Amino acid sequence: MAEIAHIWRSPKRRELMEELDTAQVFENEGVEGCAHRRGGKRNVLFVAAEDLESVDVPPGRVKENFTVRGADVMNWPIGQRLQIGDAEFEISMVCDPCELMEEIRPGLQAELEGKRGMLAKVVTTGRVTRGDEVTLL
Helix, strand or coil: CCEEEEEEECCCCCCCCEEECEEEEECCCEECCCCCCCCCCCCEEEEEHHHHHHCCCCCCCCCCCEEEECCCHHHCCCCCEEEECCEEEEEEEECCCCCCHHHHCCCHHHHCCCCCCEEEEEEECEEEECCCEEEEC
């Protein structure tokens, strides 16, 4: 069973993420209080905990909103719908590692190739809590 291991939001751009026990997400916007909240296809970022562990990076460091344990996030196809808590998401695109990953550690951008996560659109407003099951619809 895949579950939400960590929930994150960025209080300000270019600052460390803050961890939450629960988060309200808004349709076509993202996580309440997150500086990266916006419309379009890039509302939230899902990253597999196992992918972060494979490159020795702590959860939240690559600016994900949801760290998922027990799922191969990178194999979720574009258009895949997810139910988490009472919110629904739709996978919209691969998040390619950018040059900002080099600020975490030199060489990390290359190490994260194929592991940076999947961006998604919030389809249904709702609440997500740490430990919630991730259900593929």
